[in-house]
Amino acid sequence: MSNTKDHGHSSNQKQPPQPPHAEQAKSLIVQQKIGSLSTQSKKHPGWPFGSVMPYSLDDTGNPVFLISSMAMHTQNLKSDSRSSLLVMEDKSSDDPLSIGRVTLMGETELVDKENIPEVKNGYLEQHPDATFWVDFPDFSFYRMRINNLYFVGGFGRMDWVTGPDYYQAESDPLIEVANDIIEHMNEDHENAMxxxxxxxxxxDKAESLTAAQMTAVDRLGFHLQLTSEDGLTGVRINFPKSAQSANSVRKLLVQMVTEARKELN
Structure with a gap:
């Protein structure tokens, strides 16, 4: 598991805090647009049936699907509304098990007619190509009401999250800029990391570092993959204070580099 410590503290200190699992799960789900929907097979009772499933989120964070009445998963849902949606981070990795993911479990049912305009607008914002078939008579909107979910943030970071905790959580304020921050740091500021x-x-191990790559960033800190004589290791480093924007991340990282230069030189 990644070596995680408080910023600027010795190695025997407790691991630095991270956003709650409910917040991390909400952030992951908000960032993505496609998941894998599993339903209870009507044709083969007792067997799960998996489908690739584009989704959007309503105002409370419930996944919304636009599906055809002819699809197998739609027929399954009409028979048994219990279902799950697996959502994974959209990034390449040599080890897919290191990628963050969340499995939502709930009941997926037809959206009431009075709520269709609201979910339709939100869905088409995420999936504009659906404009061509959204009004076909065999297509309808379905919504999953979440009961529980299971979040995996990578090796050793996993836990159940209740539906109420998920609904109350806010997504991370950096989700819209996180990928840009990571790309910028890895391309232009490896020495600073x-x-x-x-x-x-x-x-002594730290002195032998030869490379660093930022793999994740959130309002409280970031993860680095480090290369040294001993191979690859991971570390979580927290910001001196919470970051709310790309500009605040930049200022905090400049502060951290300044402090590091002062103490190490």
């Missing part, structure tokens, strides 16, 4: 990592964990 190595410096921060050395300051974060001042020992």
């Amino acid at each position: 190595i410096l921060i990592a050395k300051h974060h964990d001042q020992n």
Whole structure:
């Protein structure tokens, strides 16, 4: 598991706090547009049936689907509304098990007619191509009411989240800019990340660092994949204070680099 410590503290300190699992799950679901829907097979009772499923979210965070009455999953849902939706981070990795994912479990039912305009607008914002078939008579909107979900943020970071906790959670304020921050840091500021990592964990292993890649960032901190003589390791480093925007992340990272240079030099 990743070596996680408080920013600027010694290695025997407790792991730095991360956003609650409910917040991380909400952020992941908000970022993505496609998942895998599993329903209870009507044709083969007792067997799960998986389908690729585009989705949007309503105002409370419930997934909304636009599906044809002819589809197998629609027929399954009419028979048994219990279903699950697997959503994964959309990023490449040599190890898919290291990618964040969440499985939502709930009951998926037809959207009431009076609520169709609201969910239709939200769905078409996420999936504009659906404009061509949204009004076909065999297509209808379905909505999943979430009972529970299981969040996996990577190795060793996993837990159940209740429906109420998910609904109350807010998504991370950096989700719209996180990928840009990660790309910018990895392309232009690897030396700065190595410096921060050395300051974060001042020992002989840290001195042998040769490369650093940011793999995730949120309002409280970021994850680095570090390369040294001993191979690859992961570390969580927190910001001195919560970040609410790309600009605040930039200022905090500049502050951390300045502190690292001062102490290490």
